[in-house]
Amino acid sequence: MNMSCPRSLIFVALLAGLMACRRSETTSTAAASASAAPAAPSAAPISATLALTREQARGVLVAWNDALDRHDTAALAPLYAEAVGYYGKQLGAEAVVQMKTQALKSDPAFHQQIVGDPTFVDGDDIRVEFLKRSGRAPQPRDVKASLVVGLRKGKAVILQETDEPTETRGAKQAKGAKEASWQDICETTATEVVNALPQVKKEVASLSKDIEKRKDANFGGVGPIWEGNGFSEAIGIHTPERFESHISYDVRNDGVLSVFCTGQGDLTIPAAVQARVKKACTPPKAP
Structure with a gap:
């Protein structure tokens, strides 16, 4: 029996084998690529998160200072949270803006600028400490101040606004109240035991x-x-x-x-x- 094959059949067989081989290589390559592909990115590192939050806090500080310097209370209003710690008091945002508006109207020559670079105290919220130069020329006043900025409903807003004189005064009042309480207890106790x-x-x-x-x-x-x-x-x-x-x-x-x-x-x-x-x-x- 003649076992030889026509050349056309041999060519078809070789072509089929070659295509099968290529399909195998393609599948292997795809599988290797899939296994080597990097995993989906995880949450940003803490350092990156803090850097981003600091930039948001810095942006609020710049916008706040600019609004005050330009007497633009319309731009100032959305920078505050609904409840604000305002120089030792707890006020609503509307009340804070009203107080700012009255103060700016009474002093048309008021201007404010941030002197030097602010510093940041990280936490759940960010405390931004800075030196503000405010008042009217030629003798504006330099005061150490701070804003506490936090995220509320995904937006960076001011949670607290204060300055060094307010904090110092508050600390003295708290100390005085503590001392008065101790003295009252001492007097009451001494009087009771003496009379007994x-x-x-x-x-x-x-x-x-x-x-x-x-x-x-x-x-x-x-x-x-x-x-x-x-x-x-x-x-x-x-x-x-x-x-x-x-x-x-x-x-x-x-x-x-x-x-x-x-x-x-x-x-x-x-x-x-x-x-x-x-x-x-x-x-x-x-x-």
């Missing part, structure tokens, strides 16, 4: 009887008088001419109570009473 002492009760009872016999006398006291090392107070009889002290006590800044009664001298203070006064009257440590 048996010797003091005895002296007060004697004074009451004495006052009943005198038409021009009243039971009362003097103090508390605070000095650098603590406070003192006295209890006795008031007359039109003078104050007669019969019971006096003082509390030092280290919380030690001393009590004196006329006719009894310095009283011995029980340890439990001293401990209570010390706890109430030792000044809080400075932060």
Whole structure:
């Protein structure tokens, strides 16, 4: 049997094999490309996110300063959040813009500029600290100020506007309130424990009887008088001419109570009473 094949058949066979080979190569190449392709990009790195947020905060600062300098309150209004911490107060955006509008109308020569580069304090929101030069020529005033900028509904807006004098004043007021609260607690505690002492009760009872016999006398006291090392107070009889002290006590800044009664001298203070006064009257440590 003749096993030879016509040349045309051989050519067709070779062509089919070649196409099959190419299809195989194409499939392999595509698979390799798919496996080597980079993964979908993940969330931006934290550093990139902070840089972007800082640029948004910087943009708000520039727009805010420009609006004030041009007295353009229409451009100023959309820069604020619905609620704004405004120089120690909590106000709505509309109230803030109204205050700005009134201030600018009353001072047509007002101008403002940012001196130097701002600094950024990163957090959930961004605090932008800067030096502003504002007022009227030729003597504008330089003040350290800050804006807190945050994202609200995807938009960068001002959450707080303040300056160094406001922050300093607020810190002093808070410290004063804290000190007053501590002093009030100390005075109340000392008065309670002194009046509860048996010797003091005895002296007060004697004074009451004495006052009943005198038409021009009243039971009362003097103090508390605070000095650098603590406070003192006295209890006795008031007359039109003078104050007669019969019971006096003082509390030092280290919380030690001393009590004196006329006719009894310095009283011995029980340890439990001293401990209570010390706890109430030792000044809080400075932060």
